[in-house]
Amino acid sequence: SGVTVAVRVRPFNSRELALGDTSCVVSMLDNETFVNSAKGEEHRFAYDYSFWSFDNKGGDFASQEFVYESLAQPILAKAFEGYNTCLFSYGQTGSGKSYSIMGHGDEVGIVPRFSEELFQHIESSCDSNVTLNVEMSYYEIYNEKIHDLLTGPNLIGTPNIREHPVLGPYVEGLSTCVVRSFDEVEGWLNVGNKRRATASTGMNDKSSRSHSVFLLVLTQTQVDGEKHEHSRISKINLIDLAGSERQSTAKTSGERLREGASINKSLHTLGKVISLLSERSTTVPKKKKLFIPYRDSVLTWLLRESLGGNSKTAMLATISPASVHLEETLSTLRYAKQARSIINTARVNEDPKARLIRELQMEIERLKNQGGVGGDATSELIRTSVTEIASLKEKLSMKEREMAEMAKSWQEKLLCSEQQKLEESQLLKKSGVALKIDRSLPSLVNLNEDPQLSELLFYMLNEGEVHVGQSVKEEGGVHCIQLQGPLIADKHCIIINRNGRISIAPVADAPTYINGNLIAMATDIHHGDRVILGGNHFFRFNHPKEAERRKRSGAALNTSANLPKDFEFAKQELFSVQ
Ligand SMILES: Nc1ncnc2c1ncn2[C@@H]1O[C@H](COP(=O)(O)OP(=O)(O)OP(=O)(O)O)[C@@H](O)[C@H]1O
DSSP states (O other): OBOEEEEEEOOOOHHHHHTTOOOOOEEEETTEEEEEOTTSOEEEEEOSEEEEOSOSSSTTBOOHHHHIIIIIHHHHHHHHHTOOEEEEEEOSTTSSHHHHHTEETTEEOHHHHHHHHHHHHHHHOOOTTEEEEEEEEEEEEETTEEEESSSSOSEEESOOEEEETTTEEEETTOOOEEEOSHHHHHHHHHHHHHHHHHHHTTSTTHHHHSEEEEEEEEEEEEEOTTSOEEEEEEEEEEEEOOOOOOGGGSOOSHHHHHHHHHHHHHHHHHHHHHHHHHHHHHSSSOOTTOOOOGGGSHHHHHTTTTTTSSSEEEEEEEEOOSGGGHHHHHHHHHHHHHHTTOBOOOOOOBOHHHHHHHHHHHHHHHHHHHHHGGGTSOHHHHHHHHHHHHHHHHHHHHHHHHHHHHHHHHHHHHHHHHHHHHHHHHHHHHTTOOSSOOTTSOEEEEEOSSGGGTTOOEEEOOSEEEEEESSOOOBTTBEEEEOOSTTSOSSOEEEEEETTEEEEEESTTOOEEETTEEOSSOEEOOTTOEEEETTTEEEEEEOHHHHHHHHHHTOOOOOOSOHHHHHHHHHHHHHHHO
16 A cells, blocks of 8 residues: 655744745645746645645644644554554654654644553453553654653663564664553653653753654454464554755754764665555566665664554655745655555464464364374374374464463563562653652753753752752752753752742852843842753743732733743744853
8 A cells, every 4th residue: 555645734834924924835635736937937746645634724724633633543443453553743943743753742643542542442342362462662863863851771772673573673772661641641641751852951942853653562362262372463653854954054064963964874875765665566567676775764763663564554754834934845755655655465464473372273184184184084193183283282282382481471471560660660750750740849941942842841949959960869859950961060969949049059150041141149149030051951930929019010021821922932032142
């Protein structure tokens, strides 16, 4: 089957509106997308779906729910049939990939909807002969290296990619966590996003430059009439690719160039792979032997089965409606057009052990039947059949023991995942991140240029002192906030809460800013103030009681409701003062 391809156009963003770039160059009719250039040329593309999310006034508006139902729900159904499935979003930075895949705030995206429905389906499944198990991984590919977002050391580094006989390429050492409900998926996503937020702080654009992969492995084990088990395993990849802008528009110095080049390596190879696969399936006679360079990048190696292989795959291309992005939009649309001609050959994944057991059973049956016709058969044939049956029965019981062993290891995996979750929570807690938010206490909340990673990390400021730095430790009842990054000093600053009055004192000359101003001594902070540590860790200070007091006295609150803007505002403030 072909790759299902959809295009989605988002509304103007605040930057485009500020530039006065308000003529929408994109229009859609049924499954077609049209782009009009300034010269009056019309470019026309047909896909499986064209999602109009430009404004929610028209009747043809494609909501998050509609996009999910059209594109992801069929993928979920295929996963339950036992196929590998994959959905990936492709488009330039800021075009709406993460919004579609993960969602923002109440506008829940594909990953949470998909996981919730998957567990609803499992819970409502009334076949007691089938057990369903789900495992989850969540990781980023950044700079051709893997960052595990769930447990263990964050950086796996240059990945060791291995080949599983049924499931295809996988990353050795990547954590997989057993999940038994949607709540557990949400819990792990939360851990993963907190880890993403901590790791991306102080690294410009990291989140838009990395490919993030949410992976579920669904195993359905069926016990048939004779108490023999067989499993179907589906690998579900939901992927938010890095921004697709070309090298020419990316920054080009030092580390940035290296990162850009590596990320481009993955996207560049993806482009090559898509174009070759499209060539393979559209040329007559078919070029079956065409070499596809999957192994040239981590992303394409891991996606091998999803592109031109054993998978049901869908692509969501996201575009901006603004004329400033016309070239990028056209390049995304051409890419999507090519992807649509890729042909995959999906098959149901069966555990080879299960298949073997079935084959052994069939063989025993066949031999028994031969023996059964024994009236005419020679005694020699019967003797051979009996010994063969005995040896096959032995093999069969060995395979069955192996299957039971697998079931046991599932229980172990479950315990292990619970233990890992506990350890991860403790690690976050140790670094000062609150696991339970006390809305009555003053706190610092992180701001990130990626709106998805903003306001994820809350640091509570209890009465007394909170020590902040790279190497501070929770000792003698003193709370601490551990921050990483080259611009953070070992002991960076001390935040003091005296009867609800909060001040920050830098240690030595560790760079500490309040509302863009570098401070040299203990300085009070107030509700809504922006605090920047080391020049790249951005926070907003929340003081619920002060906010309440000010509200009662009618004083204005210096806080903005829009978090992404909050980050930009804090950044501008910092640079204008500097
Ligand atoms: N369909 C949409 N409706 C409303 N707002 C949207 C839509 N798509 C994107 N946005 C908004 O546009 C902004 C950028 O979107 P998003 O973060 O999803 O981009 P992205 O393509 O994932 O970028 P990056 O490559 O940097 O991760 C966000 O503030 C998001 O809320």
